[in-house]
Amino acid sequence: MTVRLYDSRSQSVVDLVPLVEGEVxxxxxxxxxxxxxxxxxxxxALVYDLWRRWLSYRGYRVTLVRNVTDIDDKILASAADDPEQWWALAYRFELEFSAGYTALGIQAPTYEPRATASIGQMHELIQRLIDAGHAYPAADASGDVYFDTASWPTYGELTRQKLADMEPAADADPRGKRDPRDFALWKGHKPTEPESASWGSPWGAGRPGWHIECSAMASRYLGSRFDIHGGGLDLRFPHHENELAQSTAAGDPFANYWVHNGLVNIGGQKMSKSLGNSIYAAEFLQSARPLVVRYYLGSAHYRSTIDYHDGALVEAEAALERIETFLTRVDRRLEGTDRAGSGAPVIPDAFAAAMDDDLAVPQALAVLHDAIRSGNAALDADDLEAAARIRGQVFAMTDVLGINPLLAPWSTAATSEAAPALARLVERLLADRDTAREAKDFAAADRIRDELAGAGIQLDDTPHGTQWSIA
RNA sequence: GGUGGAGUGGCCGAGAGGAUAGGCAGCGGCCUGCAAAGCCGUCCACACGGGUUCGAAUCCCGUCUCCACCUCCA
Known part of the structure; x- marks a missing residue:
């Protein structure tokens, strides 16, 4: 039951051996x-939520730190022509991200540090780099501090690139860099930028460069050496390469494993602003139930590219409904029997084996769907013992994936005041329909069914009576 | 130019030397007053060309196509 994961640095699936036993x-x-x-x-965010849930299930105490970078060139640029302050803009978008995460049932990380709250740690790290001869303040009067890539022999190790093979940076302004491939650790304050985006430093007032914040926050909260560093595939270079370089050059061993999640493409291409093909979270969450969105985005292997296509959410909805229908069906059948609520929440071995193997969710879902077929067959055969047992398995598997429709935040338990009133009206109509069916007046019976369907209420005739549910 | 990844049945999407992945859609059947749901069966795919092997979607060689990254990126 060793958890294995694909480490991008070694390009292989390896056993997860945490630094501290029982903690990740x-x-x-x-x-x-x-x-x-x-x-x-x-x-x-969903990918790391799944990792965290699975590792927790495996008994690890997981500390998940997911940062918010709330100061950078683009934030300042976006706010430059606006009455809105850069920090207000950053916070506004931060709230949008949080809303999206919450809607998808992504658990809050253990901590969510903002870059602007770790400026002191960044200074300390930059100073260590300067002391070690791997960083230098620019010779011009800019106040910039750069990482000296030529001084770090293993630069490029994460992405297996040689400095000499890299395309020279098309970077318009090499400013005070010794080499175009050097990157900014600290950016001197410019008169055109707001004072609120400037922090004092040993090298003059300014703000952090991109990359340094992650090195500083990772070591601040997880230590100079920690288990897993994750992020999108597009961050491998330069962001993660630079993080690795600056942290190790400063003497921090840094991450033991590097994990990268695949991107979401549209029509075979990455979403980008210039192509205008981005699908924003808010509109996506309008086009389907959040649970469906979670199922869709989570059902592919985390390292695969997802190529979004029309109809994808409809397919996800159908697959998910199969799960929901089974759980509803089995619970109704067991209700009132001595097996009601029974079925220990046990994760089947095959499911666990799949999840242990680099989070093979697609195979785990195959196990889940197989269980549902068996469970439905058991119900058809009136084998309540088997049905209850499988119900427990399905409950546990969907729970660990965060898609259990019976649990928060998805449960729509009829707790509203209107629910009993609705139930009474529907049951009255069902009684009328039963009377009509007994009298073989199927036209009348079907009229009631159609009427209910028009109101979004589905009927299910079973040997044990008619069940209804809101579609 | 460099570094990675991918091409699987109508669609989505796993797998990685020898059994049925799974879902969606389709078709046939069972069940049903008819439906829906469910069950059973069916649909036997791996870019192309060679090779290795008793056996290849899986390994090797070559070819084609696509994607990502090379200092803005989840």
Missing amino acids: GIYVCGPTVQSSPHIGHLRS
Whole structure:
């Protein structure tokens, strides 16, 4: 029952051996809150939510840190022509991200640090790099501090690139860099930028470069060495390469394993603003139930590219309904019997084996769907013992995947005041329909069924009576 | 130019030397007053060309196509 994961650095599936037995520390690159979240952002957060849930199920105490980068060039640029302050803009988008995560049932991370709250840790890290000879303040008067890539022999190790093979940066402004491939650790304050986006530092007032915040926050909260670093595949270079370089060059061993989630494409291409093909979280969550969105984004293997196509959500909805229908069906059948509520929540071995193997969710879902077929067959055969046992398995498997429709946040238990009134009216109509059916007045019976269907209420005639549910 | 990834049945999507992945859609049957739901069966695919092997979707060689990254990116 060793959990295995694909480590991007070694390019192989390896056993997860935590630094501290029974505990796993994960740092995930969260968003730069410069615009609204799209479905790729949701997928990324969902992937680490699934990792966290599975590792927790396996008994690990998981510390999941997912940062918010709330200061960078684009945030300042977006707010520049606006009356809105950059920090207000960043926070507004941060709230949008949070809303998207919550809607999908993504559990809050253990901590969600903002970059602007760790400026001191960044200074400390930059100073160590300067002291070690791996960073230098720019020779011009910019106040910039750069990482010296040429001084770090293993630069490029994460993505297996040689410095010499890299395309020279098309970066318009090499400013005070010794080499175009050097990257900014600290950016000197410019007169055009707001004072509120400037922090004092040993090298003059300014703000952090991109990358340094993640190194600083990862070590601040998880230690100079920790278990897993995650993020989107597109962050491998330069972001993660630079994080690795600056942290290790400063003497921090940093992450033991690097995990990268696949991206969400549209029509075979990555979403991008220039192509205008992004699907934003808010609109996506309007087009289907959030549970369906979670199922859809979570059902592919986490390292695969998801290529979104029309109809994908309809298919996900159908698959999910199969799960929901079974659970509803089995609970109704067991209700009032001595097996009501029974069925120990046991995860089948085949499911666990799949999840242990680099989070093979697609195979785990195959186990889930097989269980549902067996469960339905058991119900058809009136084998309540088997039905209850399988019910428990389905309950447990969907729970660990965060798609158990009977549990929060998906449960729509009829707790509203209107529910009993609705039930009474529907049951009255069902009684009328039964009377009509007994009298073989099927036209009248079907009229009632159609009428209920028009109101979104589905009927299910079983040997044990007619069940109804809201579609 | 460099570094990775991918091409699987009508669609989605796993697998990685020898059994049925799974879902959706379709078809046939059972059940039903008829439906719906459910069950059973069916649909036997792996970009192309060679090769290795008793056996290849899976390994090797070559070819084609697509995607991502190379200092904005989840």
